[in-house]
Amino acid sequence: MAITLLVTDRDLTVVGDPIACWETVDATVRLNAAGSAQFTTPAHPWIREQIDAAHRVVLIRDRRVFIAGPIEEYQIEQSDDGENSGDGKLTVTWTDDLALVLRRQAYPNPALTPEEQTTDYWEWDGNRELGLHALVDANAGPGARPERQVPHLVLDSPTGITATGKVSSGWELLGEPMNRLAGDDVGFRTTQDMAAKRILFQTFPLVDKSDKVxxxxxxxxxxxxxxxxEAPRATTAIVGGQGEGADRYVIERTNAVAEAMWGRREVLVSRNGSDPVEELETAGDEQLRDDGETxxxxxxxxxxxxxxxxxxxxxxxxxxxxxxxxxxxxxxxxxxxxxxxxxxxxxxxxxxxxxEESNDPLWLRRVRALEREVSRLGRTTRPASG
CATH class of the missing domain: 3.30.70 (Alpha-Beta Plaits)
Structure with missing residues (x-):
């Protein structure tokens, strides 16, 4: 085990000796979300001197930065005897630098102040990775308005991810459009470059190692x-029914695999019976996906x-x-x-x-494939897509 705890000032300069006398460390890093961490240590005077509201903590594990960011809370406990006697105990909680980015508001036009805004949305249609860099740079990075720049934040080089996507955002926490744009293709995080005294915003591909790990x-x-x-709410959608006479056209869409497993469960999807058949089929299929097993x-x-x-x-x-x-x-x-x-x-x-519950994670393809092998029923109803 090789864990090092350092405290820095807001300019990323180490302010004292490494805290080698720590007692416990608890840290969590998360996918496309801010992590958090906490350590406890005897509250020696030389350690107390390092802890300040403007300071940061860097946790290094095996010579790599595991998590680094600003102090959110610290507590000193002392008693006249027992485990907190003497100098007492110090508990320090800090968060990932990524939180500084995610807490920014996504401005419709990041180049303007709130009072100057003339549009409702910032929009991106193209490469997901480049879009994330553009969104972060404009709202929190070197390209943001001076008052909104996260100190010492720089954008690392893109990794070459080619996936594309769309997003629009305006007046919401930056993490929300970032996650929508990242999708299932791009991860993002921050890390500290100790030598250069920089906070790096990084994007990285979400790789598949299911054959190795x-x-x-x-x-x-x-x-x-x-x-x-959990069982589906519906396995058969009855679509249409609005209108009279010839306009009262109704079709049925059935998820044959789900119905074979769980039995028939019907739902009515109200649509104009004179709508094209393809639109009625699509409406039924979408309802079955929404009401599918989770x-x-x-x-x-x-x-x-x-x-x-x-x-x-x-x-x-x-x-x-x-x-x-x-x-x-x-x-x-x-x-x-x-x-x-x-x-x-x-x-x-x-x-x-x-x-979170989902009705269509990718690994369900394996579950459904096994079910199809077990329940070949030769039904004539057309299964819903998806």
Whole structure:
């Protein structure tokens, strides 16, 4: 274990000796979201002198910056005896520098003050990675208005991601359009360049290593698994019905696979019966997707000597998780949690999947493919797309 804690001023200059006498460290980095961290240490006077509202903490693990950013809170506890006697105990909480970016408002026109705005939205249609750089630069980076620039923030070079997308934003926290634009293709983060005293905003591709990085109870690197599956609200959509006589045209759309598994569940989708058949079919298919069965996958996986963050996987990497003897699915690493104790070593764990329910994660293709193999029913109804 090699963990170093440094305190810097707002100009990223180290203000004192490394805090080598820390007792506990707890830090979390997240995919396309700000991380957070906390450490506890004896409240020696030379450490108290380093802690200030304008200062920052840098956590270095194995010679790499794990998380760095401004102090959000600190607490000193003292008592006349017991564990907090003497100098007492100091607890310091800080956040990722990315929070400084995500907390900016997305201006419709970042070049103007709020009073000068003449448009409702900032829009991008093109390369996702370049769009993220443009959005951050205009609202928080060197290209932003002087009063809005995050001190010492610079944009690292794009990595060459070719995915394209669209986004429009205006008067919302910057993290919201950033996540919409990133989609399932681009990750973003900040890190500190210690030598150059810079905060780097970086984008990176969300890669698939599900054939190389695996977690499972049988592999000894999975400590928690939650897999929830919920029945669809509808398997057949009856579309149309508005109008009279010849205009009262009705069609039926059925998700045959879901209906074979869960039974028939009907929903009425009101549309003008005289609409083109293709539009009625599309409306039915969209309703079946919205009302489809939902899945939720959440795991907590251990780091092991031969499978560690960030050597073997990164935030956003797609990895494999064994759900059972014959079923392996893949999902993204959403966060990495580092815990360390001065007397007991460290523990790093990754959360794969999210607490959010979804009706169409990519790994469901495997689940559905298995179901189709089991339930070949030769039905004549046309399944909904998706």
């Amino acid at each position: 695996r977690f499972g109870f049988g592999l000894g690197n999975l400590r928690y698994l939650s897999f929830k599956r 899945y939720q996958l959440q795991t907590s996986a251990w780091d092991t000597p031969d499978q560690r963050y960030p050597e073997h996987y990164d935030i956003g990497t797609r990895v494999s998780v064994a759900l059972g003897p014959n079923l392996q699915v893949s999902e993204r690493v959403q966060l990495v949690h580092l815990q360390a104790w001065a007397t007991a070593g460290e523990l790093a764990s990754a959360m794969v999947g999210t607490q």
